[in-house]
Amino acid sequence: MTTSSRSREKIKVAVITGHHPYEVVALQAFLRSLPEIDAYPQNLEDFVTDEGGSRSEYEVVVFYNYHLPTPGNEQFPLGGNVREVLEQLGETDQGIFVLHHAILAYPDWPLWQQIVGSIRMDSTRDVFQDQRVSIQNVASDHPITKGLRAFEMVDETYPASEPGDGSEVLLITDHPESMRTMAWTRTYKNARVFCYQSGHDNVAFNNPSFQTVVARGIQWCARRI
Numbered sequence: 667m668t669t670s671s672r673s674r675e676k677i678k679v680a681v682i683t684g685h686h687p688y689e690v691v692a693l694q695a696f697l698r699s700l701p702e703i704d705a706y707p708q709n710l711e712d713f714v715t716d717e718g719g720s721r722s723e724y725e726v727v728v729f730y731n732y733h734l735p736t737p738g739n740e741q742f743p744l745g746g747n748v749r750e751v752l753e754q755l756g757e758t759d760q761g762i763f764v765l766h767h768a769i770l771a772y773p774d775w776p777l778w779q780q781i782v783g784s785i786r787m788d789s790t791r792d793v794f795q796d797q798r799v800s801i802q803n804v805a806s807d808h809p810i811t812k813g814l815r816a817f818e819m820v821d822e823t824y825p826a827s828e829p830g831d832g833s834e835v836l837l838i839t840d841h842p843e844s845m846r847t848m849a850w851t852r853t854y855k856n857a858r859v860f861c862y863q864s865g866h867d868n869v870a871f872n873n874p875s876f877q878t879v880v881a882r883g884i885q886w887c888a889r890r891i
Contacts, residue, residue, distance in 0.1 A: 676702055676703060676704035677702060677703050677704065677725050677726060677884055677885065677888045677890060678704050678706070678723060678724050678725055678726075679697075679703055679704065679705045679706065679724060679725065679726045679727070679728055679884055680705075680706050680708060680713060680720070680721070680724040680726075680727045680728065681693075681697060681705050681706065681707040681708065681728045681730055682708065682709075682710050682713050682727060682728065682729045682730060682731050682768075683707060683708070683709055683710070683730050683731055684709045684710040684711070684731040684732070684733060685710075685731055685732045685733045685734070686730075686731065686732035686767050688730065688867070689867050689868050689871075692867065692868035692871055693707065693730075693871065694707055695871075696868075696871035696872075696877070699877070700877070700880070700881050700884070702881065702885065702890075703881065703884055705728075706720075706724075710731050710733065710748065711746075713727075713751070714746035714747070714748050714751045715746035721751070722758075722760075724760060725760065725761060725887075725888040726760065726761035726762070726763055726884050726887045726888050727755070727760060727761070727762055727763070728763040728764075728765055728884070729762070729763065729764050729765065729768040729771070730765045730766060730767070730768055730865070731767075731768055731771055732767040732768065732770065732771050733748075733771050733772060734771065734772065734773065735772075736772055736774050736775040737749035737752065737772070737775070752777065752778075753777065755777075755781065755854065755855075755857065756781075756854040756855030756856055756857040757855060757856065758856055758857070759856050759857060759858070759889065760857060761857055761858050761859075761860070761884070761886075761887025761888050761889070762781060762854060762857050762858070762859045762860075762887065763859075763860045763861075763862070763883055763884060763887050764781065764782050764859065764860070764861045764862070765861075765862055765865050765880075766822075766862070766863065766864060766865035766866060767866075769782050769785050769824075769826070769861050769862075769863060770785060770787055770824065770826065773786065773787070780854060781852070781854045781859055782829070782852075782859075782861050783829030783830045783831075783832065783833045783850065783852055783861065784827070784829070784830040785826050785827055785829060785845075785861075786826060786827040787824065787825070787826050787827075788825045788826065788827075791825045793822055793823065793824055793825075794822065794823045794825075794843040794844075795822045795866065796820060796822075797820065797821060797822065797823045797841060797843060797844070798818060798819075798820050799818065799819055799820070799821055799823060799839050799841045799844060799848075799864075800816065800817075800818050800839060800840070800841065801816060801817050801818065801819065801837050801838070801839055801848055801875070802816050802837065802838050802839065802840075803815070803816060803836070803837060804835055804836065804837070804838055805834065805835065805836040805837075808834070808836055808851070809882065809885075809886050809891040810836055810849070810851070810860065810879060810882040810883050810886050810891075811836045811837060811849070811879070811882075814875065814878065814879070815875075817873070817875040819864065819869075819870060819873040819875065819876055820869050820870070821864050821865070821866050821867075821869070821870045822866035822867075823839075823841055823843050823844035823845075823863070824844065824845055824863060825843055825844065825845060826845040827845065828845060828846060828847050829847055829850045829852070829861065832852055832853065833847075833850045833851070833852050834850060834851045834852070835847050835849075835850050836848075836849040836850055836851065837849035837879070844863070845863065847863075848862070848863045848864060849861065849862045849863065849864075849879060849883075851886070857887075858886060858887045858889065859887070860883040860886060860887050862879060862880070862883060864876055864879075865880070
């Protein structure tokens with residue numbers, strides 16, 4: 667497939683869920699509203715055990731899961747090993763998008779910490795729901811946030827650590843119950859990585875600026891912009 671023909675096609679995206687409740691219909695409606703995205707929501711187990719060879723066909727994998735234990739060598743009953751599959755991330759230029767609670771997944775797994783930039787929750791504090799958060803764009807020339815004006819949204823916030831070395835910060839907030847960095851990019855092996863703290867529920871999904879950031883984030887991870 668040529669670059670020009672690929673650019674005319676929708677971006678095929680796996681959206682990985684699991685071990686965290688979310689608004690199923692609202693998320694799928696949001697994903698369907700993105701005109702250049704062909705999204706396939708699926709539980710992590712389905713992603714790992716898929717026999718159709720689909721994993722290599724996705725241009726981007728969006729993680730929206732919240733598994734905490736570091737994957738071992740356990741096999742799902744139908745086959746497939748989580749650790750083995752996730753260790754293949756970054757071997758190609760398949761993009762990696764880590765959304766909302768997924769930035770806090772696998773807290774003790776060095777591989778995941780390399781992907782997200784060593785994000786850690788403050789163990790003495792909880793998450794905060796329904797917060798009105800003011801967002802500032804500090805990377806107005808980056809393809810994801812180019813021309814994006816400051817905006818507000820109501821969402822869940824995390825008092826977590828800041829992303830480590832190798833991270834390019836795009837969006838920030840001064841909300842007292844949130845980590846300062848809201849969105850950042852990284853590189854993991856051969857893959858572009860985009861991490862975005864926002865995205866708890868339908869209120870966030872319906873925010874136009876959130877929609878723009880997610881759509882562009884997927885496009886950037888897929889090397890379309």
